[in-house]
Amino acid sequence: MEGRPLDDTALVERARNGDVNAYEALVQQYQELAFRVAYQVTGNAADAEDAAQEAFVNAYYALARFRAGAPFRPWLLRIVANEARNRRTAAGRRMALADRAKAAQTSGETALSPEAAAEADEFRATLVNSLRRLRDDDRLILAYRLFFDLSEAEMAEALKCPTGTVKSRLSRALGRLRAVLPADLRLPAAAGESNG
Amino acid sequence: MADPIRLGDADLERALRDLGRRYPYPPTPNLAATVRTRIVVRPIAPVRPIALWRDPRRLALVAAVLLVLAGAAALINPATRDVIAHFFHVRGVVVTRVPSPQPSISPNPLDLGHRTTLEEARSQVDFTIAVPPALGVPDAVYVDSTVVGGEVALAYNPRPGIPLVPETGLGLLVTEFRGDLSPQLILKQAEPGTRIEETSVNGDPGWWLEGQPHMIVVIESPDRVRPETLRLAANTLVWEHGGVTYRIESKLLKAEAMRIAVGLP
Numbered sequence: 001m002e003g004r005p006l007d008d009t010a011l012v013e014r015a016r017n018g019d020v021n022a023y024e025a026l027v028q029q030y031q032e033l034a035f036r037v038a039y040q041v042t043g044n045a046a047d048a049e050d051a052a053q054e055a056f057v058n059a060y061y062a063l064a065r066f067r068a069g070a071p072f073r074p075w076l077l078r079i080v081a082n083e084a085r086n087r088r089t090a091a092g093r094r095m096a097l098a099d100r101a102k103a104a105q106t107s108g109e110t111a112l113s114p115e116a117a118a119e120a121d122e123f124r125a126t127l128v129n130s131l132r133r134l135r136d137d138d139r140l141i142l143a144y145r146l147f148f149d150l151s152e153a154e155m156a157e158a159l160k161c162p163t164g165t166v167k168s169r170l171s172r173a174l175g176r177l178r179a180v181l182p183a184d185l186r187l188p189a190a191a192g193e194s195n196g
Numbered sequence: 197m198a199d200p201i202r203l204g205d206a207d208l209e210r211a212l213r214d215l216g217r218r219y220p221y222p223p224t225p226n227l228a229a230t231v232r233t234r235i236v237v238r239p240i241a242p243v244r245p246i247a248l249w250r251d252p253r254r255l256a257l258v259a260a261v262l263l264v265l266a267g268a269a270a271l272i273n274p275a276t277r278d279v280i281a282h283f284f285h286v287r288g289v290v291v292t293r294v295p296s297p298q299p300s301i302s303p304n305p306l307d308l309g310h311r312t313t314l315e316e317a318r319s320q321v322d323f324t325i326a327v328p329p330a331l332g333v334p335d336a337v338y339v340d341s342t343v344v345g346g347e348v349a350l351a352y353n354p355r356p357g358i359p360l361v362p363e364t365g366l367g368l369l370v371t372e373f374r375g376d377l378s379p380q381l382i383l384k385q386a387e388p389g390t391r392i393e394e395t396s397v398n399g400d401p402g403w404w405l406e407g408q409p410h411m412i413v414v415i416e417s418p419d420r421v422r423p424e425t426l427r428l429a430a431n432t433l434v435w436e437h438g439g440v441t442y443r444i445e446s447k448l449l450k451a452e453a454m455r456i457a458v459g460l461p
Contacts (some may be wrong), residue, residue, distance in 0.1 A: 020360070021365070031226070031228060034227070039222065045222035052228055128215070146209060147216030181203075185210065
């Protein structure tokens with residue numbers, strides 16, 4: 001398969017006809033996104049890996065039912081999110097706590113003073129923890145839009161809801177996030193400059 | 197020091213975008229490899245049958261399958277069996293010529309039976325499994341118990357010197373079964389683009405099929421054909437030794453396949 005990389009539609013079409021290599025290329029392309037979306041739901045790596053793997057296998061066998069020419073990414077994410085929801089076990093939730101503790105150390109802003117970096121870390125850890133307290137659907141819609149940059153049309157497909165309702169759902173999810181944020185939470189002094 | 201600023205809507209969205217860029221995800225596992233091994237062994241679901249008569253190419257495939265089945269039925273007629281078995285002197289394999297190329301739509305991927313280990317496979321078939329020393333321990337082992345005496349498949353992933361076979365997703369496949377018990381187990385349909393050559397391996401009779409991938413169908417018993425096994429096979433060396441029929445499927449050239457075959461214990 002030399003030359004320019006094939007786009008999703010061409011790869012999907014080949015995979016539908018039993019071309020395992022074409023499907024492997026799709027998995028390569030989306031495994032990071034799928035794993036991260038699953039992780040947003042499960043909150044722990046083991047369940048997220050399991051869910052993403054199962055989703056790719058199930059999606060392969062469901063390709064025959066996939067509408068030709070439709071966008072692959074949101075369709076895949078819907079399967080991923082479903083698999084991830086099915087894997088939220090008690091053990092998984094305990095592991096999620098451990099992962100969340102690690103999430104507090106999100107640093108990497110070497111330009112900041114140690115105090116400012118610590119403040120930014122704490123702020124982000126608070127956001128991570130507050131997001132975790134939301135329902136899956138709210139966290140997912142926020143993640144799709146603000147973490148993974150999905151378009152409104154893609155979000156509608158991934159969440160299986162009418163395009164017209166995406167905006168209002170997003171704003172309601174943001175409102176519910178605000179409601180669980182600590183009342184005294186303030187933007188860290190350096191946050192305004194770290195944008196970009 | 198300035199007072200921290202109260203969080204507005206735009207600030208919250210910006211803060212979340214910023215968090216998205218730095219979110220401490222665990223490293224992404226390599227799913228592609230695992231998913232691949234899981235899907236190569238099971239056929240993809242067939243395309244909706246409702247579309248059948250609307251798509252002439254699909255219809256053509258159905259016609260081709262029916263032809264294959266009719267051909268298989270003729271072969272297992274006792275009157276013709278001996279003639280064919282004699283003519284195609286490798287028991288267990290029947291090679292037929294088909295005049296025109298098959299419709300270019302997807303046959304099934306591999307169906308090799310159930311996955312097992314080499315040790316377990318040895319007790320599940322009633323012949324001695326030969327592992328090619330040139331290739332070493334297979335990456336996966338399958339046993340098909342529906343074949344009389346059992347059929348074992350040794351699967352090797354692509355690696356330097358063993359190119360990928362797109363039709364199977366594997367590098368090389370060695371299959372072994374009791375050809376003396378199932379004289380017409382495998383029906384191979386060779387198009388004009390497939391070259392068929394009579395050959396011998398360590399003095400035992402064999403065939404070499406090369407070029408255009410050919411269709412193969414497994415005939416389970418005199419009254420049962422397994423159409424789901426219709427699939428494409430790559431270059432194939434097939435021969436019989438001591439009642440066992442061996443096949444090597446790969447993209448390798450004849451000399452290389454032959455080197456693997458003559459080294460079999």
